[in-house]
Amino acid sequence: MNQRSEDQQLAIDNLRRFLDQKIEPEFKAHGSGPVPRELMKDWTTQLAQFGLINAPHPAEYGGLGLGWQTHLMLYEEVVYTSSDIALPIVINTCAADLIMNLAPVALRERYLPGLLDGSVFASIAISEPAVGSDVAAVQTRARRDGDHWVITGEKTWITNGRYSDFLICTCRTDEGLTHILLDREEHPYEVRDVHKIALNGQSTTQIFLDDVRVPVENTIGRIGEGLRQTLTVFERARCHVGMTGVGLARRALDESIRYAQERSQHGKQIAAHQLIAEKIATMATGIDAARLLAMRAASMIDMGLRCDTECAMAKWYGTEMAVKVTRDAVQIHGGNGVTTEFPVERLAREALIFPIPDGTTEIQKLMIARALTGIPAFR
Numbered sequence: 001m002n003q004r005s006e007d008q009q010l011a012i013d014n015l016r017r018f019l020d021q022k023i024e025p026e027f028k029a030h031g032s033g034p035v036p037r038e039l040m041k042d043w044t045t046q047l048a049q050f051g052l053i054n055a056p057h058p059a060e061y062g063g064l065g066l067g068w069q070t071h072l073m074l075y076e077e078v079v080y081t082s083s084d085i086a087l088p089i090v091i092n093t094c095a096a097d098l099i100m101n102l103a104p105v106a107l108r109e110r111y112l113p114g115l116l117d118g119s120v121f122a123s124i125a126i127s128e129p130a131v132g133s134d135v136a137a138v139q140t141r142a143r144r145d146g147d148h149w150v151i152t153g154e155k156t157w158i159t160n161g162r163y164s165d166f167l168i169c170t171c172r173t174d175e176g177l178t179h180i181l182l183d184r185e186e187h188p189y190e191v192r193d194v195h196k197i198a199l200n201g202q203s204t205t206q207i208f209l210d211d212v213r214v215p216v217e218n219t220i221g222r223i224g225e226g227l228r229q230t231l232t233v234f235e236r237a238r239c240h241v242g243m244t245g246v247g248l249a250r251r252a253l254d255e256s257i258r259y260a261q262e263r264s265q266h267g268k269q270i271a272a273h274q275l276i277a278e279k280i281a282t283m284a285t286g287i288d289a290a291r292l293l294a295m296r297a298a299s300m301i302d303m304g305l306r307c308d309t310e311c312a313m314a315k316w317y318g319t320e321m322a323v324k325v326t327r328d329a330v331q332i333h334g335g336n337g338v339t340t341e342f343p344v345e346r347l348a349r350e351a352l353i354f355p356i357p358d359g360t361t362e363i364q365k366l367m368i369a370r371a372l373t374g375i376p377a378f379r
């Protein structure tokens with residue numbers, strides 16, 4: 001367990017009670033289909049009152065100024081209940097950070113309050129059908145026409161797309177990659193849901209942009225600096241995704257412990273069989289190690305330090321750990337593990353997704369090795 005202050009523990013305990021008593025029953029009652037925007041908004045606005053989204057951001061911008069470590073502690077609890085509900089929180093938190101640090105005052109004043117209180121949804125669109133790991137190769141084009149950008153292209157895998165009130169779109173301009181904010185009402189873009197093996201409650205989408213005109217004042221940060229700015233977004237996002245692995249795996253462990261205590265074979269509880277006990281010990285140790293990696297990254301962000309390498313370690317280790325832990329959880333449940341009567345099959349399907357977004361495991365490892373050797377495997 002990390003060192004938590006009394007205040008942090010109190011905040012976590014309050015949130016845990018709320019998630020168990022209010023959100024989990026509502027999430028179960030909803031089932032596995034797409035969560036309508038209003039219901040998701042209802043959940044995110046209530047969770048914002050417990051500090052989600054606004055905890056890490058400075059008070060001068062309407063945040064709580066509690067730091068990224070506290071935020072990640074709270075975030076782990078939401079994942080424990082539902083990754084579908086957690087993912088919009090990741091995107092809103094990272095979008096708020098980008099807007100706060102780099103957007104013109106008018107955009108900050110317009111979008112930050114709603115982002116922080118959970119009533120407005122952002123999307124961050126980098127990936128395209130032909131552009132995944134190689135983010136520098138973005139093709140979506142923003143051409144200058146007087147005091148407007150004219151944007152054409154296709155984005156894919158965009159989290160929150162169906163819910164989004166606005167999109168922070170990475171575009172190629174003559175000067176290089178640039179972040180441009182598209183308001184969904186004023187600069188409409190077409191959104192189509194992508195169906196996946198899990199996490200179909202929240203929204204992952206394709207986004208189509210066909211000569212969308214956006215005022216140049218909607219540029220976030222400096223024209224041509226989009227790639228550098230994206231690396232900062234990835235830092236924040238990657239420690240979240242690592243922590244997503246922790247929340248998922250912790251739930252799988254708790255379910256497994258309960259099952260191993262209740263289920264008996266060969267005349268004793270299966271927890272008493274040494275091969276099951278070994279699994280449980282390995283699961284618990286992996287979860288704690290992953291949490292420590294994520295919290296180290298968050299503490300560096302809190303100190304204002306650059307931590308691409310530490311975030312890369314937290315991301316790949318946390319998400320791959322969750323794949324192994326949830327797979328073991330299914331195994332511990334035997335036949336019951338592959339039925340929808342028990343949550344571990346859902347957790348195992350969800351865990352398979354997270355080694356992919358925000359840079360695959362392979363890309364994280366290449367980045368770590370590049371930092372250590374000074375020799376890049378890619379540009």
Ligand SMILES: Cc1cc2nc3c(=O)[nH]c(=O)nc-3n(C[C@H](O)[C@H](O)[C@H](O)COP(=O)(O)OP(=O)(O)OC[C@H]3O[C@@H](n4cnc5c(N)ncnc54)[C@H](O)[C@@H]3O)c2cc1C
Pocket residue numbers: 124125126127131132133134156157158159160204353356357358359360361362363366377378
């Ligand atoms: C659920 C989900 C949510 C997402 N949300 C968003 C979002 O909100 N916004 C957004 O912009 N994107 C989002 N993404 C996209 C995600 O970031 C990309 O899927 C990811 O970066 C990988 O890109 P790709 O899928 O095109 O795979 P590819 O880049 O085509 O990679 C395919 C395989 O090749 C490997 N590979 C690629 N290059 C190398 C290399 N140089 N060396 C070794 N191996 C390599 C990869 O590791 C992978 O195993 C999301 C994806 C998912 C699944």
